[in-house]
Amino acid sequence: MPIRAEFEMPFADRAAAGRALADRLVRMNLVDPIVLALPRGGVPPGLEVARALHAPLDLLLVRKIGVPYQRELAVAAVMDGAVPVIVVDEPIRAEAGVARSYIEQQAQIELAEIERRRRAYLGGRAPLPVAGRTAIIVDDGIATGTTVRAAIKGLRQRQPARLVLAVPVAPPRTVAELSAKVDDLVCLVQPEVFGAISLFYVDFHQLSDEEVVRALASEAEASTLAR
Secondary structure (H helix, E strand, O other): OEEOOOOOOOEOOHHHHHHHHHHHHHOOOOOOEEEEEOOOOOHHHHHHHHHHHOOOEEEOOEEEEEEOOEEEEEEEEEEOOOOOEEEEOHHHHHHHOOOHHHHHHHHHHHHHHHHHHHHHHHOOOOOOOOOOOEEEEEOOOOOOOHHHHHHHHHHHOOOOOEEEEEEEEOOHHHHHHHHOOOOEEEEEEOOOOOOOHHHHEOOOOOOOHHHHHHHHHHHHHHHHHHO
């Protein structure tokens, strides 16, 4: 079942939201956790969660495929892997009249962007193993959930023992739909009137590649010092 909580809103920034998430996750006594952030926005909260849980931080490289005339509205999402995972929002696809051929073409474009980001963020290194571990997916918020559904489906193929989805904010309907796809779902705020994720943050600037790289470097340095 989703876990509900009340917090002073809006969150100051993504890091503040991550600390609130971390407080809840620490209380769950998760076994052998690994944190998987969705870049770019999920990296700052993911970093806070990883620090609090003394867990490694890795990325789930997923890309949204937008409706042609309204790119912010996701009609599908793609996640890389040995066999890339594509998740299509069929009601939106049908209502928007988006052809499957368009989704397939855009998926190839987004997979190329995923590969660029892998090189930029991780230097091309392979994903950390999650088999048998508690995998925690972290993002800065969820709207329709299409991107997260692709992340969940792709991550399941890597056989974690337990899959947890942790986000600061999402609409109740999306939370209800996604809770059936994971073992645990932590969502701090579930507003009936949603609008956009940015409305629930004071600072919701678009993160740069450089900020993501710095965050990952910070986590790697902290992990080295802790050994």
